Amino acid sequence: MTTPAAPLSQDELKTLVGQAALKYVVAGEIVGVGTGSTVNKFIDALATIKDQIPGAVSSSVASTERLKALGIKVFDANEVSRLAVYIDGADEIDGKGYMVKGGGAALTREKIVAALADRFVCIADESKRVGVLGDFPLPVEVIPMAAAQIARRFESMGAGITAQIRMKDGAPLVTDNGQQILDVRGLKIAEPLAFESEVNQWPGVVTVGVFAHQKAAVCLLGTSQGVQTLEY
Numbered sequence: 195m196t197t198p199a200a201p202l203s204q205d206e207l208k209t210l211v212g213q214a215a216l217k218y219v220v221a222g223e224i225v226g227v228g229t230g231s232t233v234n235k236f237i238d239a240l241a242t243i244k245d246q247i248p249g250a251v252s253s254s255v256a257s258t259e260r261l262k263a264l265g266i267k268v269f270d271a272n273e274v275s276r277l278a279v280y281i282d283g284a285d286e287i288d289g290k291g292y293m294v295k296g297g298g299a300a301l302t303r304e305k306i307v308a309a310l311a312d313r314f315v316c317i318a319d320e321s322k323r324v325g326v327l328g329d330f331p332l333p334v335e336v337i338p339m340a341a342a343q344i345a346r347r348f349e350s351m352g353a354g355i356t357a358q359i360r361m362k363d364g365a366p367l368v369t370d371n372g373q374q375i376l377d378v379r380g381l382k383i384a385e386p387l388a389f390e391s392e393v394n395q396w397p398g399v400v401t402v403g404v405f406a407h408q409k410a411a412v413c414l415l416g417t418s419q420g421v422q423t424l425e426y
C-alpha cells in the first residue's frame with residue numbers, strides 16, 4: 195500500500211504558479227512584474243530565463259530590489275509604451291477575473307503597470323478564489339488629509355462596515371508613493387465595475403484596490419490537483 199502524498203503547502207502552491215507563469219513571458223519583450231509573496235516566486239523563476247528578456251517594469255520598491263538582486267534590469271514605466279504581459283498576485287479573485295489587491299500596499303503602482311499591459315496574468319493559490327469580493331479587507335490608498343473623510347464615506351455605506359488606517363511599527367504605514375492605506379472591512383462587492391468607478395471619484399482616493407476595469411485575463415490557480423488555468 196502506498197502512502198498518499200502530503201498536500202502541498204500554500205508556499206509550495208505559490209512556487210508552482212510562479213513557475214507556471216514563465217510560459218506567458220514573451221521572449222524579447224519587457225515583462226510587467228507585480229508585488230507580493232507569490233510574485234516573489236515568479237521573480238525567482240524569471241531569473242532562470244533572464245537572458246531571454248530585456249528586463250522588467252516593476253510595481254514596487256520591494257519587487258525592484260528583488261529583480262535587481264537577481265540581475266534582471268528594471269525599466270521605468272515611463273520608458274515603455276506597452277507591455278505584452280503583466281504578472282501579479284491577488285488577495286481575492288472572483289469567477290469573472292475581478293480582483294481585490296493591495297494587501298502589500300502596492301496597489302497604485304500595480305494598476306499603473308497593469309494599464310500598460312495587453313494581458314494581466316494573475317497567479318494565486320486556491321485560497322484566493324472567492325464567490326463575491328469583500329471578505330479580504332479592501333485596501334484603498336488615500337491622501338492622508340482625506341483619510342477620515344473617506345473612512346466616514348465607507349462606514350456610511352452600511353452597518354458593520356469599518357475603515358481603518360493601516361499601521362506599521364506604531365505609525366500609519368507610508369506607501370511607496372508617500373500616502374496611506376485604509377483597510378475597509380465588512381463590504382460585499384457584488385458589482386465590482388460600478389464600485390470601482392464610484393470610489394475612484396471620491397476626493398482624496400488615490401487608488402481603490404478593486405481591479406475590475408483592469409481584471410485578469412488569465413488566472414493560474416495553484417490547487418491540490420496542480421495548476422488550473424482559468425480564462426476570463
Ligand SMILES: O=C[C@H](O)[C@H](O)[C@H](O)COP(=O)(O)O
Pocket residue numbers: 228229230231232233282283284285294295296297298299300301304
Ligand atoms: O499589494 C500587494 C499586491 O496586491 C499583492 O499582489 C497581493 O497582496 C497578493 O500578495 P501575496 O501573493 O503575497 O498573497
